[in-house]
Amino acid sequence: MTRPWILPMSLMVCGAPVATALVIEGSAGAAVAVLLVFVLLAWLHSPLAFPPSTGAVEARRRSALDGRPIVYWRAGCKYCLRLRIRLGRSARRMHWVDIWRDPAGAAAVREANDGDETVPTVVVAGRPHVNPDPGWVRGQLPPSL
Incomplete structure (x- = not known):
């Protein structure tokens, strides 16, 4: 069933471009921090938590x-x-x-x-x-x- 994974996957899909944009701007540290926040939020809202x-x-x-x-x-x-x-x-x-x-x-x-x-x-x-x-x-x- 895919319904429980819609929110976590949406968070990952949104976080990746934001982190990518930060890397392009030269803020690798900020990109890692932002990506970690999105991954944590995705995990918390997934059935895995x-x-x-x-x-x-x-x-x-x-x-x-x-x-x-x-x-x-x-x-x-x-x-x-x-x-x-x-x-x-x-x-x-x-x-x-x-x-x-x-x-x-x-x-x-x-x-x-x-x-x-x-x-x-x-x-x-x-x-x-x-x-x-x-x-x-x-x-x-x-x-x-």
């Missing part, structure tokens, strides 16, 4: 077994990115479902949000929470992991 996704059905099954929250997200969402960054290493202790890759995940989010695909939607103990505070989410992790 998030833990590996699983399907919604599998995430629900695993969550029922281990009690870990399920995070429904999509690439390019600034609120998902904020949650992911603020969770730090704790993010790997949750089940992540990319709603653009999993139709069942998108359906679960629509069901929890009156038909809207509002993300991040975090499901803790079967209850959905839309765009919750990252500190609160971290506090919902089971201590035995």
Whole structure:
């Protein structure tokens, strides 16, 4: 599926000519800095910045077994990115479902949000929470992991 890669690739396509123009002007250092900023932004908005996704059905099954929250997200969402960054290493202790890759995940989010695909939607103990505070989410992790 290409939709999650549209924003990261657009950032790379925009950054390359800007860096090239700076090199032509003789500002190689500035060109490297600008290119690094565009690469970092592209990476942050790509699926690569998030833990590996699983399907919604599998995430629900695993969550029922281990009690870990399920995070429904999509690439390019600034609120998902904020949650992911603020969770730090704790993010790997949750089940992540990319709603653009999993139709069942998108359906679960629509069901929890009156038909809207509002993300991040975090499901803790079967209850959905839309765009919750990252500190609160971290506090919902089971201590035995």
